[in-house]
Amino acid sequence: MLSEKSAAVVRTTLPLVGASIDEITSVFYRRMFEAHPELLRDLFNRGNQVNGTQSRALAGSIAGFAAMLVHDPGRRPDQLLARIAHKHASLGITAQQYTIVHRHLFEAIGAVLGDAVTSEVAAAWDEVYWLMAGALIAMETRLYAEAGVADGDVWRRWRVVGRLEETDEVVTFMLRPADRAPAPLFRPGQYVSVRAELPDGARQIRQYSLSCAPGGTDRWISVKRIRGAVDGEVSNWLHDKVDEGDVLSVSAPFGDVVLDDGDSPVLLASAGIGSTPMISMLAHLAATGATRPVTVVHADRCERTHPFRGDLALLTDKLPNATAHVWYEHPEGPWPAERTGLADLSAIEIADGTQVLMCGPVPFMRSIRGQLLERGVPASRIHYEAFGPDLGL
Structure with missing residues (x-):
């Protein structure tokens, strides 16, 4: 006060x-x-x-x-x-x-x-x-x-046990504790920090959403290569220098935009690499046999740039009350005209009480938020994760 x-x-x-x-x-x-x-x-x-x-x-x-x-x-x-x-x-x-x-x-x-x-x-x-x-x-x-750590003591060594090329721009790194001790719990939607030891001696830190379901030993992060001399120095280092067998310094999981375990309807909206926390949430729902209504909305440039495209279809099919809606701005193959361009929620049913979680570029999230408010979804039910400094919507 x-x-x-x-x-x-x-x-x-x-x-x-x-x-x-x-x-x-x-x-x-x-x-x-x-x-x-x-x-x-x-x-x-x-x-x-x-x-x-x-x-x-x-x-x-x-x-x-x-x-x-x-x-x-x-x-x-x-x-x-x-x-x-x-x-x-x-x-x-x-x-x-x-x-x-x-x-x-x-x-x-x-x-x-x-x-x-x-x-x-x-x-x-x-x-x-x-x-x-x-x-x-x-x-x-x-x-x-x-x-379960002392103040500031969040770092731990994790070994890369697998590397998966999701798209030309996105790589998933599968991590396992290097000391073989139990992995810390996390909630779907949370992220970890990775501390990169760069050639000039700097130890730059970046946050990456966990892209796997909670549980198990491994943790997955999916990293998009950011083009640029400075702003993409860690993503480029990970893409170019880190492979199976390497060890990374990774933080405990944090993040306040997470999927709850209730039974209310949920809308997961993403664009581009913003699909990383959403695919974790969707994997968690599938792994726990959730029966709640789930609506997935994703927008991307084209099929080729869409990370987790196959996973989205597989996980949605496992859920009895889930539907997926995908828009491509410039589709490369046959694609419905009503799903070409930017995401449009006007024809999508949004049930009363829907909780919304979204992640993606700020213009995308601003557009989705505006459409939801026009549809009568209360602002208190709309939650978003911002990659990088949060400048607000």
């Missing part, structure tokens, strides 16, 4: 901070990486720093949290912060790193806003920061405890 005095100050200065926050975060990252180059080398995604998405995500989360505190103080921030906490836990973030961020962030605020940052303004925003940081630290501590 933000104090009344600080709430008044934040309410007054929020437009100023909001208007300048992109510049603030730019200065913040530059200063922090100058003081702690190991953070950019071994923790932060270098590609996201180049394209600016990480800065915008940080700006949005801070501004959103502050706006919630002053304009909607009765609302719990858990939903806003849960996604950040899961991502932080998958990276092994610890409470000490929040102190580093605090120092350089407030130096950046002072540098950008100058005399507008009075002692009163600084104190009010300091309170906002530590309310947000404190909530995240508490969430992350709980996540580490649930994973």
